[in-house]
Amino acid sequence: MGKLAVGLAVGVAVATSGIAAVMVGKRVSSRRKWRKVVRVLEELEQVCSTSVERLRQVVDAMAVEMHAGLASEGGSKLKMLLTFIHNLPTGDEQGTYYALVLGGTNFRVVRVRLGEEKSSILKRDVDRKPIPEHLMTSTSEELFDFIASSLKEFVEREENVVEVSQVKGRELGFTFSFPVKQLSVSSGTLIKWTKGFSIPDMVGKDVSACLQQAISRRGLDMRVAALVNDTVGTLALGHYHDEDTVVAVIIGTGTNACYLERADAIIKCQGLLTTSGGMVVNMEWGNFWSSHLPRTSYDIDLDGESPNSNDQGFEKMISGMYLGDIVRRVILRMSLESDIFGPVSSKLSEPFILRTPLMSAMHEDNSPDLREVANILSDVLGICEVPLKVRKLVVNVCDVVTRRAARLAAAGIVGILKKIGRDGSGGITSGRSRGGTSIKMRRTVVAVEGGLYTSYALFREYLNEAVAEILGDDISPYVTLKVMEDGSGIGAALLAASHSAPSVDTVQLL
Ligand code: ADP
Numbered sequence: 001m002g003k004l005a006v007g008l009a010v011g012v013a014v015a016t017s018g019i020a021a022v023m024v025g026k027r028v029s030s031r032r033k034w035r036k037v038v039r040v041l042e043e044l045e046q047v048c049s050t051s052v053e054r055l056r057q058v059v060d061a062m063a064v065e066m067h068a069g070l071a072s073e074g075g076s077k078l079k080m081l082l083t084f085i086h087n088l089p090t091g092d093e094q095g096t097y098y099a100l101v102l103g104g105t106n107f108r109v110v111r112v113r114l115g116e117e118k119s120s121i122l123k124r125d126v127d128r129k130p131i132p133e134h135l136m137t138s139t140s141e142e143l144f145d146f147i148a149s150s151l152k153e154f155v156e157r158e159e160n161v162v163e164v165s166q167v168k169g170r171e172l173g174f175t176f177s178f179p180v181k182q183l184s185v186s187s188g189t190l191i192k193w194t195k196g197f198s199i200p201d202m203v204g205k206d207v208s209a210c211l212q213q214a215i216s217r218r219g220l221d222m223r224v225a226a227l228v229n230d231t232v233g234t235l236a237l238g239h240y241h242d243e244d245t246v247v248a249v250i251i252g253t254g255t256n257a258c259y260l261e262r263a264d265a266i267i268k269c270q271g272l273l274t275t276s277g278g279m280v281v282n283m284e285w286g287n288f289w290s291s292h293l294p295r296t297s298y299d300i301d302l303d304g305e306s307p308n309s310n311d312q313g314f315e316k317m318i319s320g321m322y323l324g325d326i327v328r329r330v331i332l333r334m335s336l337e338s339d340i341f342g343p344v345s346s347k348l349s350e351p352f353i354l355r356t357p358l359m360s361a362m363h364e365d366n367s368p369d370l371r372e373v374a375n376i377l378s379d380v381l382g383i384c385e386v387p388l389k390v391r392k393l394v395v396n397v398c399d400v401v402t403r404r405a406a407r408l409a410a411a412g413i414v415g416i417l418k419k420i421g422r423d424g425s426g427g428i429t430s431g432r433s434r435g436g437t438s439i440k441m442r443r444t445v446v447a448v449e450g451g452l453y454t455s456y457a458l459f460r461e462y463l464n465e466a467v468a469e470i471l472g473d474d475i476s477p478y479v480t481l482k483v484m485e486d487g488s489g490i491g492a493a494l495l496a497a498s499h500s501a502p503s504v505d506t507v508q509l510l
């Protein structure tokens with residue numbers, strides 16, 4: 001081999017080993033970056049872990065907080081609000097009833113026709129309308145005049161000539177999903193507006209009276225027979241169909257629960273007399289807090305940046321408003337720690353850009369190459385051309401966040417069952433002597449409403465599975481979760497039926 005040839009060969013060899021060294025270096029660095037993001041996921045998994053032991057601690061904490069909230073006003077983060085509803089619909093109600101649902105930017109008018117047969121709903125009609133934005137910050141008179149006009153139009157459209165004679169003295173259930181201090185089953189004062197509403201002259205006023213006056217101004221013959229929270233409507237619909245329904249939970253944009261409590265357990269209102277000995281209590285459980293809740297740095301940041309910091313801690317881990325944003329925060333952290341998502345997308349820093357239905361679409365993407373995940377990452381978050389293994393990582397993040405949410409909601413439900421002695425453990429301070437004998441288990445139905453539970457199959461499966469896991473094989477067959485589609489509306493109409501004029505409101509404060 002000539003000198004030139006030797007020189008060339010050496011040169012090529014050096015160059016090749018240089019390239020190889022760069023490639024090895026790149027591989028090492030990309031492996032290191034991959035390890036970094038995997039560590040982010042592992043940490044998340046670890047902090048979000050919801051072993052059955054931990055869930056049982058949450059169950060106990062929920063039951064303890066319920067006791068505290070019932071013992072004294074302000075005794076717990078759980079408000080445990082009295083609803084003055086002591087009798088739930090039984091299925092024997094008959095006639096035509098109305099409901100109005102106001103809880104956000106849309107409102108609904110509902111009409112149900114109940115049949116003679118037990119628990120039959122012959123017909124239901126619903127009309128949905130957005131509230132014009134300017135009315136959300138106007139005066140109470142303007143807002144309620146608009147609502148009453150829409151109600152009147154609906155009534156006139158739905159009641160055909162034949163029916164008019166039958167529908168005398170119409171009764172209305174009003175589902176008003178804002179914090180209210182209830183004064184009776186059909187009246188209560190607004191504590192504060194939320195969800196974008198701000199009509200200062202309404203605060204402290206009787207919500208039903210405002211609506212009733214607007215209805216009269218429109219010349220409509222209709223009485224506000226019940227003022228209820230959406231969870232209470234759901235419980236009412238559940239009870240109408242099945243009298244073993246004593247708990248209702250809403251898991252949609254927000255989350256809340258109510259249940260039927262013994263009147264004598266409501267210590268903060270000792271003078272309460274009811275005919276049935278029971279009273280529905282609106283827990284406002286979104287504000288539940290316990291040191292046993294598995295909280296991550298993402299939850300802390302989300303809470304700190306929210307307009308209601310330190311409030312609604314349970315809701316912020318569970319409900320549809322927040323789950324997508326927790327996932328966004330994790331992906332942002334991963335993207336900052338490594339370039340596996342490419343350059344950090346500015347969209348990743350936009351709060352609430354990843355909405356929960358999109359998150360569930362990624363989580364439930366069954367395509368072999370996770371096409372939907374890739375599409376959402378690129379269309380919504382501006383992260384393009386993500387390799388398959390990174391898409392899988394994103395699915396894992398969704399899974400951890402949703403699984404934790406669903407399992408915590410399950411623990412909350414079992415907490416309520418424990419409080420009312422339906423979890424098979426005998427309750428924590430039932431005060432009754434059981435004489436050491438085993439208690440006969442009663443069948444219990446939990447009514448559930450809300451888009452997160454009904455539209456997100458994996459969330460629903462995780463929740464159902466965790467309820468069974470916490471209760472154990474012996475007890476879980478006695479507990480059933482049942483979806484109550486539009487319980488907040490139909491249930492309010494049913495409560496109007498069971499509290500209609502001829503029936504006497506027997507709750508009184510001594
Ligand atoms: P609201 O709670 O506002 O009264 P819904 O009960 O219909 O209304 O719940 C709507 C919420 O449910 C949405 O804000 C969203 O968080 C969640 N949701 C709806 N559809 C889905 C879905 N396919 N996957 C996951 N979450 C969903």
Ligand code: MG
Pocket residue numbers: 230252450488
């Ligand atoms: Mg709702």
